[in-house]
Amino acid sequence: MKIKYHDLIQQTFDFPQPEFKVDNGNLLFHDIPLMDLIEKFGTPFKFNYLPKISQNIQQTKKWFKKAFKENNYNNEYKYCYCTKSSHFSFVVQEALKNKISLETSFSNDMEIIRRLYNKGIVYKNIEVVCNGFKTDEYLKIISEMINGGFSNILPVLDNFREIDRLSDSIDTNFNIGIRIASEEEPKFEFYTSRLGIGYKDIVPFYAQKIQNHPFARLKMLHFFINTGIKDTSYYWNELYKCLRVYARLKKIAPEVDSLNIGGGFPIKNSLNFDYDYYYMVNEITYQIKKFCEEEGVEEPTLYTEFGSFTVGESGGIVYKILSQKRQNDREKWDMIDSSFMTTLPDSWAISRRFTMLPINRWEDSYERVFLGGLTCDSDDYYNSEQHVNAIYLPIFSEEKPLYIGFFNTGAYQDAISGFGGVHHCLVPQPKHILINKNKDGDFTYEVFREEQNYKQILDLLGY
Structure with a gap:
């Protein structure tokens, strides 16, 4: 019987896809080893994969060049x-x-x-x-x-x-x-x-x-x-x-x-x-x-x-599942180590959907869950309505940490939430990482902005 999360995805979608594949139970995004980033930078963090911006621009130019030629x-x-x-x-x-x-x-x-x-x-x-x-x-x-x-x-x-x-x-x-x-x-x-x-x-x-x-x-x-x-x-x-x-x-x-x-x-x-x-x-x-x-x-x-097409698919955000809350006999809440209202405001403000996948534990069995943020606001969640279908993730385990990623989030989120400002319940802006490739084709990583600390937030508030 196929009960692994990897089996679920392969049975439901055409997978792997150009930007997503799995290696040894871990997700790669454009071949970027996301678990390596988690081990290096911790969570939560936002990232931008800069080559994707140029790729989308150049692809669009090719489409129009071809269409112009075909239509004289x-x-x-x-x-x-x-x-x-x-x-x-x-x-x-x-x-x-x-x-x-x-x-x-x-x-x-x-x-x-x-x-x-x-x-x-x-x-x-x-x-x-x-x-x-x-x-x-x-x-x-x-x-x-x-x-x-x-x-x-x-x-x-x-x-x-x-x-x-x-x-x-x-x-x-x-x-x-x-x-x-x-x-x-x-x-x-x-x-x-x-x-x-x-x-x-x-x-x-x-x-x-x-x-x-x-x-x-x-x-x-x-x-x-x-x-x-x-x-x-x-x-x-x-x-x-x-x-x-x-x-x-x-x-x-x-x-x-x-x-x-x-x-x-x-x-x-x-x-x-x-x-x-x-x-x-x-x-x-x-x-x-x-x-x-x-x-x-x-x-x-x-x-x-x-705009969105240029930059959106370069962006993503990675969270850790901190804990699981069971409010009744049917609903399981996986709690992330940040807030959707702070980091993905489109997801709660206008029910915008993003590609969401676990980063690790693809070989484990799965369960249906809801995703909850850290704020005390009842709207700080991501559920099946936004995700079209129910959310399934590898079964929560205290001994085996689970990390998840939201992808193609590079457009509007920081402008709407207010980059570096004061956020709901004072949840901090996460670390922001830039990913590029050098001339040898190797990935390079740069911290664009560290996670906000409490002193920066309280300074903004006049304390």
Whole structure:
């Protein structure tokens, strides 16, 4: 009878998978020996495997290159990294190794660009797409940088007032974009995105404010929907509406040469994840090419702004199961040595799922459990609702410590929980480790930030 945890996984999923395999009862992630990290650094700890960032960028570029060739698409593809997914320097600098552009959403993002420039990591020709509702400070920094020679900074107008503010403060030629306020999916609580300008208002706005502007040149139309890039009637319908606006604009504004379709590639959240990335890239390319031919306009340079897809699959977090609590005759609670609210806020705030697997003891028998965090909050748990199916882990044993990992957690978690700040019940921010490869192909490890200590936390609170 097959009762080992390894048997369960092999019977339930196609396993091993490209990033996961088991060696001597221990899990490897991209061949990284996770038990070695546990023995070296202890738990809990977060990590980022930096080569995965470049791998995803390069793979996406290959998909678009292939699709452009198959569809005879006569323009360029440009990859932007959406910085709000993870602002960490090690993420941005790894992404920039791949000759990409950046997308920003707030004034402090622009200070990152300045610091990268001062360190010689980027030059004044770096392309930056400035999104979001722009405060006066955001507009001020954009204007200062354009006036200072950053010629490829492109503010995407979110509302009518922004062009006036930019016009008052920029004294040279500059490019702009317009964000379309897309209609939300029917199940949303509101009909239209709060971001951007309505479909019917864009062409009149161009004619009144931009067409005869002495300095501003409309270059880009920006399109994004919250549900992401999915093969649904809703997605294709919104894309077609966007293309109709592009075609109308192109006929009166030949300088418009770029279409930004935003982000939205999903990342793997379970072992049965199934998404045909190339099919979607090819279909988007085909539909845009076909539409432009029918309208008699040139197909645009195509931009994407992948954030989660760029960085998400590089990240993970490892916990130790401290103890098991049995609250009744049916429920077993495996208690981790941290808090989900501190380290994986998406898991409790919006029931986001992540790939969760034990690190060791794959040859042991298993049991159904719930996972509980250390805080006193009733929401600090991870259960079958988030995990789709019930959670099964090797049977708890006081004599044989069990370690578990959550994978593909590299996007948004630190920004939402507040990296290094004060967390619920004062549970500390865990140690953060960077994993890379040297020129010989060997793994290298660096502690980016040690676990918070009580003095750091109490200092923040004024004690």
